Amino acid sequence: MFTWTMYQNYFPHELRGHIRKYTDKLVNYFYPYIDITFYELETEGWFERSKAYVTIERYLSKNSSTQANRLKANAAKNGQSVVLTMDDHEEITDEYKGVKVKWISSQKPANRQTISLYREDEKRYFKLQFHKKNRDLITNSYVKYVLDEGKAISVKERQRKLYTNNKGGGRMWSGVVFEHPSTFDTLAMDPKKKQEIMDDLETFSKSKDYYAKIGKAWKRGFLLYGPPGTGKSSMIAAMANLLKYDIYDLELTSVKDNTELRKLLIDTTGKSMIVIEDIDCSLELTGQREKKKKEDKDKNEEDAVKEKIKKGGEVTLSGLLNFIDGLWSAIGGERLVIFTTNYMEKLDPALIRRGRMDKHIVLSYCCFESFKVLAHNYLDVVEPHVHFPEIRRLLEETNTTPADIAENLMPKSSKENADTCLERLIKALEIAKEEAKLKAEEEEKAKAAEKDNGATEEVKNADGVNKKDNGVKENGDVISKG
Ligand SMILES: Nc1ncnc2c1ncn2[C@@H]1O[C@H](COP(=O)(O)OP(=O)(O)OP(=O)(O)O)[C@@H](O)[C@H]1O
Numbered sequence: 145m146f147t148w149t150m151y152q153n154y155f156p157h158e159l160r161g162h163i164r165k166y167t168d169k170l171v172n173y174f175y176p177y178i179d180i181t182f183y184e185l186e187t188e189g190w191f192e193r194s195k196a197y198v199t200i201e202r203y204l205s206k207n208s209s210t211q212a213n214r215l216k217a218n219a220a221k222n223g224q225s226v227v228l229t230m231d232d233h234e235e236i237t238d239e240y241k242g243v244k245v246k247w248i249s250s251q252k253p254a255n256r257q258t259i260s261l262y263r264e265d266e267k268r269y270f271k272l273q274f275h276k277k278n279r280d281l282i283t284n285s286y287v288k289y290v291l292d293e294g295k296a297i298s299v300k301e302r303q304r305k306l307y308t309n310n311k312g313g314g315r316m317w318s319g320v321v322f323e324h325p326s327t328f329d330t331l332a333m334d335p336k337k338k339q340e341i342m343d344d345l346e347t348f349s350k351s352k353d354y355y356a357k358i359g360k361a362w363k364r365g366f367l368l369y370g371p372p373g374t375g376k377s378s379m380i381a382a383m384a385n386l387l388k389y390d391i392y393d394l395e396l397t398s399v400k401d402n403t404e405l406r407k408l409l410i411d412t413t414g415k416s417m418i419v420i421e422d423i424d425c426s427l428e429l430t431g432q433r434e435k436k437k438k439e440d441k442d443k444n445e446e447d448a449v450k451e452k453i454k455k456g457g458e459v460t461l462s463g464l465l466n467f468i469d470g471l472w473s474a475i476g477g478e479r480l481v482i483f484t485t486n487y488m489e490k491l492d493p494a495l496i497r498r499g500r501m502d503k504h505i506v507l508s509y510c511c512f513e514s515f516k517v518l519a520h521n522y523l524d525v526v527e528p529h530v531h532f533p534e535i536r537r538l539l540e541e542t543n544t545t546p547a548d549i550a551e552n553l554m555p556k557s558s559k560e561n562a563d564t565c566l567e568r569l570i571k572a573l574e575i576a577k578e579e580a581k582l583k584a585e586e587e588e589k590a591k592a593a594e595k596d597n598g599a600t601e602e603v604k605n606a607d608g609v610n611k612k613d614n615g616v617k618e619n620g621d622v623i624s625k626g
């Protein structure tokens with residue numbers, strides 16, 4: 145029998161090299177498959193897990209749980225859930241555009257002659273095996289498809305974060321797990337408007353190539369405005385939940401100057417939303433405040449300059465504009481910038497022009513359509529209902545926020561049911577209507593008094609006699625008519 149030792153004795157080293165080369169060629173000639181190996185550990189750097197391997201692992205988890213007999217569980221979401229993938233030496237099949245491929249999970253034993261500092265010196269890998277005739281399809285598009293899908297699965301399942309910049313400490317942002325339950329289903333607003341916003345967001349998240357084609361940074365600005373309690377913050381949470389984005393809640397008043405603002409921006413990642421709430425209250429950025437500041441400065445310019453030096457710089461309007469759409473803002477990609485305000489008219493037009501804030505969304509008082517969403521969510525009550533027509537009429541006659549409606553719809557004890565809650569709401573709306581009527585009457589009176597006052601002033605100006613004591617107080621309340 146021809147043994148291994150005989151082979152080694154008969155054929156010297158160089159010849160063995162040649163034989164190996166030709167046998168490999170021969171085998172390749174008859175072997176109808178191509179194998180691609182993806183190793184688990186990066187060979188360069190500090191033996192990190194290769195991104196491609198982890199992404200493939202995610203992708204294969206969808207087939208593994210149904211096809212493989214031995215599964216391996218890896219922790220995900222900081223240990224709160226597990227990802228199941230096939231264990232070593234298992235095989236699964238996958239199909240892409242009618243072509244079947246095989247994935248094999250395996251590992252090469254450790255090289256005993258080398259000393260490794262790393263615990264897992266066995267080389268674990270995934271092998272992708274497919275027929276030679278499908279070479280182009282698999283190498284050109286299937287591999288990319290697997291990586292994209294794997295990435296999408298991990299984005300969907302990752303734990304999202306809510307970051308803020310006002311915690312101090314060495315880090316720019318500090319984050320907690322984001323778990324706000326608000327979604328577009330729970331958000332009360334006109335269904336058509338809601339659908340339009342959802343479509344807008346979903347189109348944005350899928351438009352990477354389109355933004356590249358038109359030469360625009362992949363980001364979109366939203367301005368949410370409306371009275372307090374109309375759902376601006378709730379909508380931001382719903383947007384983050386829809387797109388599975390992280391939120392960076394930027395507290396502008398805690399940012400020292402424009403340089404720090406830029407650093408904060410650079411420190412954010414893609415697939416995120418940068419939120420500045422109540423932008424009208426943030427620093428000296430609004431048109432009116434700018435004007436007031438200018439007046440103050442004219443009054444005492446020296447003092448203003450001293451103050452600025454003492455503060456050591458500040459965030460300016462141009463700094464913020466640069467933050468939103470300057471050169472640095474394009475890094476990371478796939479980002480929403482969201483401002484909220486209660487007073488649209490207070491904002492500087494430069495801040496809210498289209499292109500910067502691409503979409504303006506007004507959140508307003510509760511209409512009947514919005515009420516129906518809340519009634520369904522809070523009480524499981526749907527139209528037709530005996531109380532609905534009256535509520536509809538009252539909503540048309542009052543300005544009530546969704547927050548007020550929601551508060552009235554929430555059962556306060558186990559004895560309360562849908563009917564009692566709706567009746568409470570009707571009472572609250574009637575009171576609001578009455579109050580609004582009284583307020584309107586008072587305003588009417590005040591206006592009339594102001595008119596009278598104006599007329600008195602005119603008389604005074606005409607004859608030079610002081611007729612101020614005419615029974616009308618300066619604030620407009622009529623105390624007596626004289
Ligand atoms: N459109 C809405 N749909 C569902 N719930 C709403 C809506 N608006 C308000 N609410 C309810 O009222 C509460 C307050 O709403 P939210 O904080 O979103 O208002 P806001 O517009 O951000 O107010 P502010 O201007 O004071 O920040 C929410 O917790 C939610 O329960």
Ligand SMILES: [Mg+2]
Pocket residue numbers: 376377378421
């Ligand atoms: Mg809010």
